[in-house]
Amino acid sequence: MINPRRGEIEAVIGGHKRRLCLTLGALAGLETRFGAGDLGELADRFEKGRISAQDLAAIIAAGLAGGGDPMNEEDLLATPIEGGIEGAARIALALLTAAFGTDRDQA
Numbered sequence: 233m234i235n236p237r238r239g240e241i242e243a244v245i246g247g248h249k250r251r252l253c254l255t256l257g258a259l260a261g262l263e264t265r266f267g268a269g270d271l272g273e274l275a276d277r278f279e280k281g282r283i284s285a286q287d288l289a290a291i292i293a294a295g296l297a298g299g300g301d302p303m304n305e306e307d308l309l310a311t312p313i314e315g316g317i318e319g320a321a322r323i324a325l326a327l328l329t330a331a332f333g334t335d336r337d338q339a
Contacts, residue, residue, distance in 0.1 A: 234251055236330070238253060239253050239254060239255075239327075239330040239331050240252065240253045240299060240330070241253070241295070241323070241326045241327060241330055243292075243313070243314070243319075243323045243326075244313070244314035244319075245292070245296070245303075245308075245311060245312075245313050245314070245323075246311040246312060246313075247312065250296060250299065250301050251299035251300065251301065252292065252295030252296055252298065252299040252301075252323065252327055253295060253298040253299045253327075253330070254291075254294060254295055254298050254327050254328070254330065254331040255297075255298035257297075257298065258294040258295065258297055258298035259271060259274065259294070259331060261294055261297075262274055262290065262291065262294050265290050265294075266287075266290075271332075275328075275332050278328055283321070283324065285309070285317070285320075286305070287324075288317075288320045288321060288323075288324050289305040289308050289309050289320075290305055291323075291324040291327055291328065292308060292313075292320060292323055292324060292327070293305045293308050294327075295323070295324075295327045296308070
């Protein structure tokens with residue numbers, strides 16, 4: 233069972249329900265992957281709304297690793313995601329929202 237207070241979400245990937253979470257380690261990996269100097273830069277990058285399929289794969293793979301179900305990006309790109317590309321975008325958005333909240337300027 234997922235725990236939304238911990239930033240966990242659930243998604244169907246490869247025909248199986250999986251738990252995903254952008255843990256601190258997963259976010260650190262995304263900072264490195266995208267060359268962001270800090271979490272603010274990382275959030276700013278995604279707020280611009282221009283995300284490639286590779287970006288989606290990186291976010292989802294980080295979420296899978298954080299949820300305890302690691303899958304590398306290459307395998308993820310070859311794995312069916314419920315809802316296709318729109319489903320992948322929804323998963324990434326849900327992960328980012330769970331990690332950063334809906335309004336970063338509010339405490």
